[in-house]
Amino acid sequence: MTDTLFTPLTLRDTEFRNRVMLSPMCQYSAEDGLATDWHRVHLGSRAAGGAGVVMTEATAVEARGRITPDCLGIWSDDHAEAIEPIVEFVRSQGATPGIQLAHAGRKASHRPPAEGSAPIQADEPDGWETVSATDEPYPSGDRGGGEGESGRPATPRRLDTDEVGDVVDAFAAAAERARNVGFEVAEVHAAHGYLLHQFLSPVANDRDDEYGGSFENRTRLLREVVAAVRDVWPDGKPIFVRISATDWLPDRDSWDVDDSVRLAPRLADAGADLIDVSGGGIHPDQELPSAGPGYQVPYAEAIREGTDVPVAAVGGVTEPTHADALVRNERADLVALGRELLRHPHWPLEAAHELDADVEWPVQYRRGRFD
Numbered sequence: 001m002t003d004t005l006f007t008p009l010t011l012r013d014t015e016f017r018n019r020v021m022l023s024p025m026c027q028y029s030a031e032d033g034l035a036t037d038w039h040r041v042h043l044g045s046r047a048a049g050g051a052g053v054v055m056t057e058a059t060a061v062e063a064r065g066r067i068t069p070d071c072l073g074i075w076s077d078d079h080a081e082a083i084e085p086i087v088e089f090v091r092s093q094g095a096t097p098g099i100q101l102a103h104a105g106r107k108a109s110h111r112p113p114a115e116g117s118a119p120i121q122a123d124e125p126d127g128w129e130t131v132s133a134t135d136e137p138y139p140s141g142d143r144g145g146g147e148g149e150s151g152r153p154a155t156p157r158r159l160d161t162d163e164v165g166d167v168v169d170a171f172a173a174a175a176e177r178a179r180n181v182g183f184e185v186a187e188v189h190a191a192h193g194y195l196l197h198q199f200l201s202p203v204a205n206d207r208d209d210e211y212g213g214s215f216e217n218r219t220r221l222l223r224e225v226v227a228a229v230r231d232v233w234p235d236g237k238p239i240f241v242r243i244s245a246t247d248w249l250p251d252r253d254s255w256d257v258d259d260s261v262r263l264a265p266r267l268a269d270a271g272a273d274l275i276d277v278s279g280g281g282i283h284p285d286q287e288l289p290s291a292g293p294g295y296q297v298p299y300a301e302a303i304r305e306g307t308d309v310p311v312a313a314v315g316g317v318t319e320p321t322h323a324d325a326l327v328r329n330e331r332a333d334l335v336a337l338g339r340e341l342l343r344h345p346h347w348p349l350e351a352a353h354e355l356d357a358d359v360e361w362p363v364q365y366r367r368g369r370f371d
Contacts (some may be wrong), residue, residue: 005324006357009052009333011273011310013236014184016096016334018052018359019327020348023314023338024100024187024242026057026071028112033060033073035083043086046341047095048362050348053334054095056083058102058189061174062167065103065195068112069126074099075170080177087182094360098185099178100242101171101229105195106132106156106204119154131163132156133198133205133212139284161209164221167195172228179233186233187240188226188272192281196222200263201247201255201282219263223270230271238273240312245277245299248286255282257299261306268309275303276312276336291316294326301331312336320351 003009009016022043029038039056047054060066060073073079090097108130109120119137120127135158159167175186190196198204199221205212211220222241229239243263247254264275277300280286289295296315304311313332317323323335341347352359353370361369 003327003330004357005320005327005335005355006352006359007327011238014096014238016052017094018050018348018352019332019334020051020323020351021053021098021312021334021336022046022051022055022341023336024055024057024189025338025342026067028068028070028114030070030072033063033066033071033075033079035072035079035086039072039083040086040089043097044089044093045345047090047093047097048365049341049346050352050359050361051095051337051341052348053098053185054090055098055185055187055336056100058100058104058194059174061101061103061170064108064128064130065105065170066108067104067194068110069120070112071104074101074174074177077177080181084181091182091184093362096184097182098187098240099183100187100189101174101178102189103167103170103195104130105198106130106134106136106138106154107193109154121154130154130156131159132195133207134158136204136206138193158207161211164211167221168224168228171225172232175229176232179237184237185240186229186237187242187276188222188229189242190222190225191242191244191276191278193244193283194281196225197244197255197282200243200259202253203247203249203255203282215259215262219266222263223266226267226270226272233271239271240274240276241267241272242276242278244279244281245296245303246279247282248280248288249283250287257302260299261303264303264307264309268307272309274310274312274333275300276314276334277303278314293317293319293322297326297331304330304332310334314338320354323351324355
């Protein structure tokens with residue numbers, strides 16, 4: 001039988017009720033990294049709206065790994081306890097709760113977008129020291145670059161070889177907390193120019209130790225993180241990895257789709273069950289393709305065809321028939337919706353009606369169900 005957007009998907013022992021995933025999107029609404037009522041409404045409404053997987057925003061595994069002071073975190077038990085009721089509500093609505101575990105690296109310690117996204121120096125109010133694969137700052141010219149209030153660029157501290165293991169430990173400890181409060185999917189964030197992507201890409205990785213230089217060395221940290229998360233994550237529950245399939249920098253030594261196809265089975269060997277495929281974010285000179293419907297789907301398709309590893313596709317998918325075709329034509333196993341689910345929290349329920357799929361509605365909303 002041909003799979004459709006509303007065919008359940010099973011990874012390990014975990015079944016998702018459909019193939020629609022809420023894509024991780026920063027909300028900049030946490031308090032000292034703690035989840036707030038905003039997160040309860042944001043994540044809960046998408047669960048009630050019919051999404052199969054409800055994924056948190058990038059959730060920092062260390063305080064210094066936040067993008068902004070207002071970003072979500074899970075670096076302590078208090079952070080886990082704050083989000084536990086939200087996890088329980090998401091599950092009560094039939095959705096699968098997922099958490100994206102993240103570290104911003106040199107793109108940390110910035111003002112939220114509503115305040116201009118300028119970097120905050122460690123000696124400025126609300127700022128902290130950032131770390132990276134390199135001691136070169138993110139270049140000016142795009143979100144994450146520029147200068148702070150002091151007029152100085154935000155310069156990271158290069159992690160020593162011995163310190164890299166602390167990052168692995170931080171991801172594992174965060175995953176353990178997430179497991180204990182009921183998350184069913186852990187996604188390792190290795191995309192969009194953040195710390196793990198900084199190690200992957202030669203654009204940001206200028207190291208000459210065991211974590212730099214060759215493909216094997218540059219991918220080592222991510223593989224170690226995935227393996228460490230797998231060690232503490234239940235055997236029956238899946239791990240996703242979000243990657244930027246390409247740096248969109250064709251005229252320089254950079255990360256590209258061939259690298260991603262090569263990496264995917266290595267991640268599967270380390271314990272990953274699905275690759276969540278996005279793009280870009282490592283450098284402001286990136287050459288973005290035209291952001292039309294499904295503009296990043298070919299990257300997911302290339303990984304799926306080249307490796308047989310399940311993938312999630314993201315990028316400009318707004319129409320139910322388009323999302324359904326991605327699954328029917330075996331171009332993706334999950335379809336991640338970002339902005340469209342911001343605009344329409346109940347998109348999955350409306351999509352099911354358009355596609356003539358029979359899905360459960362929350363009992364409180366059944367009077368609004370389509371005839």
